[in-house]
Amino acid sequence: MADTSFWHPFSDMAYVRRNELVLVRGEGMYLWDDAGNRYLDGSASLWYCNIGHGRTEMADAVAAQMRTLETWSTFGEVANKPALELAELLSAHAPMDRGKVFFTTGGGDAIDTAAKFARLYWQTIGQPERLHMIGRTNGYHGTMAFGTSIGGMEAVRTGWGPLVQGTSQVQHDSPQALRDEIERVGAERVAAFFCEPVMGAAGVYPPAPGYIEEIADICKETGVLLVIDAVIVGFGRIGGWFGCERFGIRPDMITFAKGVTSGYLPLGGVVMSDRIAEPFWSEPGRIMVRHGQTYAGHATVCTAALTNLAIIEREGLMSRGQELEGELQSALAPLADHPLVGDVRSGTGLMAGIELAADVLDADHDAALKLYRGVRSRGVLVRAHARGLAISPPLIVTTEQIREIADVVHAALEELAPVALRVR
Numbered sequence: 001m002a003d004t005s006f007w008h009p010f011s012d013m014a015y016v017r018r019n020e021l022v023l024v025r026g027e028g029m030y031l032w033d034d035a036g037n038r039y040l041d042g043s044a045s046l047w048y049c050n051i052g053h054g055r056t057e058m059a060d061a062v063a064a065q066m067r068t069l070e071t072w073s074t075f076g077e078v079a080n081k082p083a084l085e086l087a088e089l090l091s092a093h094a095p096m097d098r099g100k101v102f103f104t105t106g107g108g109d110a111i112d113t114a115a116k117f118a119r120l121y122w123q124t125i126g127q128p129e130r131l132h133m134i135g136r137t138n139g140y141h142g143t144m145a146f147g148t149s150i151g152g153m154e155a156v157r158t159g160w161g162p163l164v165q166g167t168s169q170v171q172h173d174s175p176q177a178l179r180d181e182i183e184r185v186g187a188e189r190v191a192a193f194f195c196e197p198v199m200g201a202a203g204v205y206p207p208a209p210g211y212i213e214e215i216a217d218i219c220k221e222t223g224v225l226l227v228i229d230a231v232i233v234g235f236g237r238i239g240g241w242f243g244c245e246r247f248g249i250r251p252d253m254i255t256f257a258k259g260v261t262s263g264y265l266p267l268g269g270v271v272m273s274d275r276i277a278e279p280f281w282s283e284p285g286r287i288m289v290r291h292g293q294t295y296a297g298h299a300t301v302c303t304a305a306l307t308n309l310a311i312i313e314r315e316g317l318m319s320r321g322q323e324l325e326g327e328l329q330s331a332l333a334p335l336a337d338h339p340l341v342g343d344v345r346s347g348t349g350l351m352a353g354i355e356l357a358a359d360v361l362d363a364d365h366d367a368a369l370k371l372y373r374g375v376r377s378r379g380v381l382v383r384a385h386a387r388g389l390a391i392s393p394p395l396i397v398t399t400e401q402i403r404e405i406a407d408v409v410h411a412a413l414e415e416l417a418p419v420a421l422r423v424r
């Protein structure tokens with residue numbers, strides 16, 4: 001196969017350079033490559049294509065906005081209608097009082113925005129020593145500087161030299177670990193705690209019952225800002241606009257991206273509560289915030305989000321992830337009995353992780369990749385992670401397609417078994 005000049009993210013280019021899969025078309029739950037092969041989308045691309053592919057309504061809305069006003073910078077006082085409307089809509093649905101929406105271009109810059117604002121907020125209200133930021137083991141918050149430093153996936157953190165000072169991670173499923181860490185650092189020195197309601201990138205870890213509610217209580221008691229990273233879980237993936245509604249909590253900031261446009265155009269952002277916004281929004285001439293990306297509030301991108309969210313609401317997809325979580329769980333549960341499988345994690349939303357057994361992974365570090373390739377060769381695209389697969393289809397998936405994904409993973413495990421079991 002021909003060589004490429006495209007340096008893929010999260011990739012071993014020495015392998016990828018001659019093994020690219022070139023997709024040329026998408027429609028609904030399906031994608032086609034340049035050789036005409038069809039694939040069922042088992043991962044909503046990278047957890048984002050909630051409405052499915054190839055919607056002409058999206059293309060039409062985006063084209064109409066581009067013909068009217070593609071965009072203009074929103075630095076300073078300039079706004080545009082789609083950005084205003086989208087901010088209003090997100091604010092109205094966020095589980096917080098009169099939230100204000102700061103737009104970014106993706107999830108990683110949303111996280112870095114939240115982290116910088118957490119520090120800036122404390123400095124502005126006279127507690128500049130509140131600098132420390134706490135994340136969780138296995139946490140993933142993107143690959144910008146703060147997100148890399150707050151995240152807890154070791155493989156993502158290493159190789160870059162010293163990370164941002166004043167960050168640490170606590171055991172991901174232990175509220176007591178958070179309490180202990182806040183006590184160790186001193187509550188008066190902790191700015192914020194970052195939490196994915198369901199941890200995605202590390203391999204899908206749903207929260208233990210009561211965990212999210214308890215960490216929210218701890219943050220409230222200690223004054224530490226609670227940043228909910230809803231980049232994956234939002235816009236129907238686990239039910240609701242921001243995914244955290246089902247836990248009845250009220251965060252100080254919510255980061256979002258992915259499903260807000262279903263990936264038709266790149267958009268992210270942070271919804272900040274009234275508490276955070278107040279010092280910045282009350283007295284003209286006092287604070288000039290010098291943070292923001294060129295394309296924040298891009299008119300055409302915001303139009304894509306408005307159209308996508310209208311589709312999600314009209315088609316009842318906002319609750320669909322929660323409605324289908326039981327079906328996904330029961331379709332995948334039998335895989336836990338397969339001799340190559342160590343764990344199957346699911347149950348909160350339309351997302352699941354299949355982890356290979358530890359000794360299989362020890363014997364062959366590429367076992368997860370081989371499993372992914374076996375699934376792909378059977379016409380299903382899923383996400384490979386270091387220890388297995390992640391499944392998170394578009395929210396328009398049918399019960400039959402969920403079963404098909406489970407059957408294909410089973411067949412790929414069977415194919416892998418003779419080799420994997422021999423080296424065991």
Ligand SMILES: Cc1ncc(COP(=O)(O)O)c(C=O)c1O
Binds near residue numbers: 196
């Ligand atoms: C929970 C979470 N936060 C942040 C990010 C980073 O988003 P982006 O890749 O758009 O920078 C991701 C990406 O997968 C994510 O899963």
